[in-house]
Amino acid sequence: MSVVYLVNQYSTEAELTEEWRAAMARHLPEMAFQVWPDEVSDLEQVRYALVWKPDAGVLCRFPNLRFIQSLGAGVDHLRSDGALPQGVPILRMTEDGLTRSVTECALLAVLALHRDLPLYLERQARQEWLQDTPKIAPMRKVCVFGLGPIGRSVATRLADLGFVVSGWSRTDKQFDSRVRVRHGEETLKAALQESEIALLLLPDTAATRNLFNAERLAWLPRGAYLVNLGRGAILDESALLAALESGQIASAWLDVYHKEPLPQGHAFWSHPRVVMMPHIAGITYVETAAQAVAEQIKRAERGEPLTNYAADSASRTP
Numbered sequence: 001m002s003v004v005y006l007v008n009q010y011s012t013e014a015e016l017t018e019e020w021r022a023a024m025a026r027h028l029p030e031m032a033f034q035v036w037p038d039e040v041s042d043l044e045q046v047r048y049a050l051v052w053k054p055d056a057g058v059l060c061r062f063p064n065l066r067f068i069q070s071l072g073a074g075v076d077h078l079r080s081d082g083a084l085p086q087g088v089p090i091l092r093m094t095e096d097g098l099t100r101s102v103t104e105c106a107l108l109a110v111l112a113l114h115r116d117l118p119l120y121l122e123r124q125a126r127q128e129w130l131q132d133t134p135k136i137a138p139m140r141k142v143c144v145f146g147l148g149p150i151g152r153s154v155a156t157r158l159a160d161l162g163f164v165v166s167g168w169s170r171t172d173k174q175f176d177s178r179v180r181v182r183h184g185e186e187t188l189k190a191a192l193q194e195s196e197i198a199l200l201l202l203p204d205t206a207a208t209r210n211l212f213n214a215e216r217l218a219w220l221p222r223g224a225y226l227v228n229l230g231r232g233a234i235l236d237e238s239a240l241l242a243a244l245e246s247g248q249i250a251s252a253w254l255d256v257y258h259k260e261p262l263p264q265g266h267a268f269w270s271h272p273r274v275v276m277m278p279h280i281a282g283i284t285y286v287e288t289a290a291q292a293v294a295e296q297i298k299r300a301e302r303g304e305p306l307t308n309y310a311a312d313s314a315s316r317t318p
């Protein structure tokens with residue numbers, strides 16, 4: 001039996017592949033690790049697939065797959081594959097390195113907007129010395145939209161810093177008595193109304209696409225701040241630009257976009273009140289990730305329930 005490593009975006013990064021090979025050998029020495037396509041001779045031997053942006057139709061060539069493990073937190077990169085094998089669970093990457101990485105970026109973004117960094121950078125460019133009295137964390141309401149392992153880590157750290165933290169998710173997820181959690185679409189308005197800083201960490205699914213459109217951005221308090229570290233598709237970019245223009249949103253911190261890389265000339269590149277990062281908030285770290293994947297494989301081998309379940313390939317919902 002074997003694990004197949006099926007990674008498109010990084011296919012030229014031989015070094016990363018070798019890192020994965022070595023880390024998986026440390027955690028699961030008895031399991032062969034084969035890089036697609038060169039090293040796979042017997043498709044029936046393959047039980048587990050580690051994937052990032054695999055070519056459409058490839059995964060259904062392995063008849064004995066027990067699960068498909070995304071190498072990132074998101075599983076939306078599998079959506080374009082109309083021929084995923086039926087009924088094979090798809091696991092999202094949940095690993096300590098990735099959670100820490102997004103948490104650090106979220107804290108950076110929230111603190112920067114909370115203390116008006118874009119405004120002070122504009123003033124610096126104009127050599128303008130102007131002192132406003134800043135709010136401190138207990139005066140600031142932050143809402144985290146998306147309460148998976150990453151959202152919960154971010155919300156907990158923000159509460160540690162003293163922010164007034166709430167959270168919103170599609171299903172009920174209570175996890176910390178300091179964080180008021182709302183769930184379900186009927187509570188979205190109330191959650192947005194109390195988001196001086198709205199921090200988006202939702203995945204791209206049929207239910208979240210364009211969730212933050214013009215109507216919903218108008219529910220934020222005037223002059224709110226917006227951070228999107230989830231997926232570009234959940235936010236209407238034209239509506240965001242209009243909200244920045246009208247002052248409904250004071251400034252935004254973005255890591256993800258509808259089209260990546262963000263096209264040259266896009267308004268975000270030069271917008272004075274947008275801080276942009278090139279989709280690097282959350283990176284998967286091989287050592288911790290290999291440990292997390294090995295844990296799932298061991299569970300599957302022992303017949304125990306898998307965790308980190310994102311979707312079932314038969315349900316076609318990723």
Ligand code: GLV
Binds near residue numbers: 072074283284
């Ligand atoms: C990054 O966006 C990921 O899905 O891990």
